[in-house]
Amino acid sequence: MIFCACYRNIGLQGGHDDVISDLVISQLGSRADETRMAPGSIRRNTSPDHFSPGQRPVRRFLAQFEAKWDLNRDLWGSSDDKGSADIGWGGGSTHLALTNSHKEDVLFQYHMRVFTTQSGGLRRAYTGRVSGHLTAPSDVRRDLDIHEIRYSVGLKTTWKFDLPVFTLVTMSNSFSGLEDLGELYDASAWRAVNIRPLIRATGIAAFAFRVRSLLPGWADQWSRLLDQIDRVLSADVSTRLVLYLVPPMVVLLLTTARTAGHHAPAGEPQENYGR
């Protein structure tokens, strides 16, 4: 099988949300909608009615990337949107098939969130995300700034063409964890992680490859956070341990003394000690 992929790596600083959104929508939106799009038009009018049926799923993908996650988040949005006559919604699922006018396409999405302590790698902070400051009790130099970052992967792929046409979009608001992503066109990178293209489902295989390639960076971010917490905790743990192991012994000895005064010679606790 001949496997070709076109790709672009795009890094934009904050303030380019319109550009990023338009790029994502042009890649993951339904092809029939491309001619309707004007640059920047989508983000300037965010009402659901403004989006064409082919764009609404992409808006949901972007919302999962940008906005706060609820406890019972629904990847594909509210029931109002699900009621659209033009879209077949995958209820409770991770995919959405465009079943009527664009039935050749199916969309998938996967998102991971992680804390990073590398503020230098943060390129865009979103209001719906968790962030905070951990103040080290003993040494301000060990203070931690913690930010939530997300890795989002969206796939639009045909599922009826013998040779699939697919688009894969990977988004993150930080460069951290994206340093060593394998390239989709590199067959050896696929073999190295035991992922093989699969005829009509080669887009799905590419999706697997991309999610797989994000995992080391994802784990590395968590590991760095734990390292930093270790660093903060290690500040004066040793002195605290010495200090705080003493008090329970004091209480214990007092109790023993009380019991001894009642029932036994001093210094010889009885079995009903502590009652």
Add this chain to the structure above:
Amino acid sequence: MVDDEQLLEFYPLVLQILRIAADWIQESIDDLQWLVDDMERLYFSPNTSGDSYATFLPLNLKAVKAEDAAISVFKKNWESVKSKQQRLAKTLLTRIARKQAEVESLKDAVSLPHSAHFPHDVLQANTEYVADQTEPDSWNRFL
């Protein structure tokens, strides 16, 4: 010296961060499983009409063995992803659990009374109680 009030705010905050970390790691695992289950439903469903479901193979290549081979590749692809994630997550979650236990212990230690901070409360109450019941010489030597 760090005072206890600082630590009583600090340790719960660390525990909160560790709890969220564990939750989010597990969430990523669950979401990936959800995704894979969903794909399998889409691609492994009966495919009689050719329009209602996704398929792996072109119609002219339809054969039971070929379909089975395609399903096997599909499963292996995602198994590679899931197993990698689970291996990484297991290491992280183990480390987080160990760290949670350590911080809980430190927090408990700060919360417990000690001679530097509560002799006027609990310690004095104990002293008074013991003094009522025993001769001073029998317990003062423990202090």
